[in-house]
Amino acid sequence: MPSVPKKVYERLVAGIKQFQPILASAKSRDVNEADTVTIIKDMLADVFGYDKYSEVLEL
Secondary structure, rough: OOOOOOHHHHHHHHHHHHHHHHHHHHHHHHOHHHHHHHHHHHHHHHHHHHOOOOOOOOO
């Protein structure tokens, strides 16, 4: 398995840590699927660099 560069690893860890409170809050409020999709699309855009309007069309 290829290794992940340290800079990318640190960016991913920081981005995922940023979304942990949001996900915990969503879980405790038992949000619906549409809200969950919105959170996941934001994660893909912020953490992984996807353009949520053109690259992430449907989950």
